[in-house]
Amino acid sequence: NAGVTQTPKFQVLKTGQSMTLQCAQDMNHEYMSWYRQDPGMGLRLIHYSVGAGITDQGEVPNGYNVSRSTTEDFPLRLLSAAPSQTSVYFCASSSDRRNIEAFFGQGTRLTVV
Amino acid sequence: AQSVSQHNHHVILSEAASLELGCNYSYGGTVNLFWYVQYPGQHLQLLLKYFSGDPLVKGIKGFEAEFIKSKFSFNLRKPSVQWSDTAEYFCAVNAGGGNKLTFGTGTQLKVEL
Numbered sequence: 001n002a003g004v005t006q007t008p009k010f011q012v013l014k015t016g017q018s019m020t021l022q023c024a025q026d027m028n029h030e031y032m033s034w035y036r037q038d039p040g041m042g043l044r045l046i047h048y049s050v051g052a053g054i055t056d057q058g059e060v061p062n063g064y065n066v067s068r069s070t071t072e073d074f075p076l077r078l079l080s081a082a083p084s085q086t087s088v089y090f091c092a093s094s095s096d097r098r099n100i101e102a103f104f105g106q107g108t109r110l111t112v113v
Numbered sequence: 114a115q116s117v118s119q120h121n122h123h124v125i126l127s128e129a130a131s132l133e134l135g136c137n138y139s140y141g142g143t144v145n146l147f148w149y150v151q152y153p154g155q156h157l158q159l160l161l162k163y164f165s166g167d168p169l170v171k172g173i174k175g176f177e178a179e180f181i182k183s184k185f186s187f188n189l190r191k192p193s194v195q196w197s198d199t200a201e202y203f204c205a206v207n208a209g210g211g212n213k214l215t216f217g218t219g220t221q222l223k224v225e226l
Contacts, residue, residue, distance in 0.1 A: 031212070040122070042203060042218040043157075050212060058213065090156065097212050102147075104156040 002026050006091050006105035013081040013112045021076040021108050023091030029103075031094040032074040036060065036087040037107075043090065049074055050097050081112045115140040115208040119217035126194050126224050134189040134220050136178075136204030145207040146187040147214070148178055152200045160202075163187065174198070199224045 007022045025032065033048035035058075045058030049068040063085060065077040074093075078085060091105040118137045126132060138144060148160040161172025168180040178189045187204060204217040 033214070035216075040218055042117075042119075043216040045213055045215075048212060056212070092157075092214075101159055101162065102214060104158070106156045 004105035023074045025093040029093035031097045034076045035090045086112045115215045117217035121220045123221045132191040136187045138206045140208040142209045147205040149203045
């Protein structure tokens with residue numbers, strides 16, 4: 001089982017560029033979410049989805065867009081990258097919206113210069 | 114809004130020492146509580162979880178945690194740590210059966226030989 005797969009693992013962007021972080025899960029989980037991890041701040045929720053076609057904002061949604069056209073995929077789009085978006089991004093999925101057991105991907109380390 | 118506090122940011126222990134990491138949350142209703150571990154360079158993995166019932170829960174690798182409702186606490190313990198326990202530990206709460214998992218800022222544990 002692949003679980004939760006994130007691509008790419010590393011990315012460097014220039015300020016103002018856009019890109020999409022990919023996340024796919026093969027566990028048929030309804031609930032998926034994106035977090036960013038910054039030193040001393042733990043993980044903060046960016047966006048989440050409770051099922052295909054349904055998304056909602058988390059704690060720090062500004063500068064990011066998401067969509068959920070299929071159960072398996074939940075891409076995160078950076079519209080115009082800023083240095084403040086330099087972070088490690090984790091995608092997670094769960095069979096239950098209460099995150100009874102959230103499975104995390106390996107993370108994407110993004111640097112915006 | 115729910116919040117999670119981890120007061121120990123960095124902990125250094127010698128092998129075989131006992132471990133207790135503090136976690137307090139702020140929410141007056143029903144909560145689901147979690148401890149996640151992140152080994153260097155890896156993604157988050159679930160250590161243990163509490164939903165209801167016995168307030169003392171046991172997880173993987175000899176870890177356990179005790180839910181004390183009156184203190185809004187969910188402290189993580191291990192009687193004897195190993196060098197391989199060196200990692201960052203995150204407490205998380207899902208409050209009121211909602212859609213969001215809120216993380217603490219993490220505790221960096223270093224176990225010395």
